[in-house]
Every structure is written in structure tokens, then in C-alpha cells.
Amino acid sequence: MDSQEKSYIEIDPARCKGCACCVVACPKDCIQIGSEINQMGYQFARFAVRQCIGCGLCFYTCPEFGAITVYTLPRKGE
Ligand code: SF4
Numbered sequence: 330m331d332s333q334e335k336s337y338i339e340i341d342p343a344r345c346k347g348c349a350c351c352v353v354a355c356p357k358d359c360i361q362i363g364s365e366i367n368q369m370g371y372q373f374a375r376f377a378v379r380q381c382i383g384c385g386l387c388f389y390t391c392p393e394f395g396a397i398t399v400y401t402l403p404r405k406g407e
């Protein structure tokens with residue numbers, strides 16, 4: 330298992346305002362804006378392509394605290 334298989338993100342639809350900053354920031358095109366609408370009336374982002382490398386760029390780019398959580402597991406030997 331390599332690091333690409335071990336990293337992923339979760340997006341909280343309730344906190345997302347659909348700004349798409351994370352979509353632009355992701356170097357692996359993992360994130361898309363879906364067609365569903367949250368309770369604030371925004372089309373929210375979703376983790377759509379599981380090629381995440383755990384870089385954290387989406388997390389650091391997102392203006393909404395807590396909307397994105399990045400999960401990375403330690404590599405073998407760390
Ligand atoms: S951690 Fe990096 S690769 Fe993973 S979804 Fe966020 S920006 Fe994309």
C-alpha cells in the first residue's frame with residue numbers, strides 16, 4: 330500500500346460554502362463541486378476521486394474552519 334492509498338479527506342457539507350478554492354488547489358483533482366445543496370443553499374464540495382496524496386493544500390486553502398479534514402497515515406517505518 331502506498332501513501333496515495335492511505336490518504337483521504339472528509340468534507341463537512343454543512344460547513345462548505347462552495348467557493349471551490351479546494352477544487353482549484355488540489356493537485357490531484359480529487360475534489361468536485363456537487364449538484365446537491367446544503368442547508369445554507371450552497372452547492373458543496375465533495376471528495377470524488379480517491380487519488381489523495383495528503384498534501385493538505387485543500388485544508389490550508391479552505392476559508393471555512395472545519396469544513397475539510399485531511400487524514401494521512403504514517404508510512405511504514407515512521
Ligand atoms: S490533501 Fe492534497 S491531494 Fe488530498 S484532496 Fe487535499 S489537496 Fe487534494
Ligand code: SF4
Nearest residue numbers: 345346348349351391
Ligand atoms: S474551499 Fe472549503 S468552503 Fe470552499 S468549496 Fe472547498 S470545502 Fe467548501
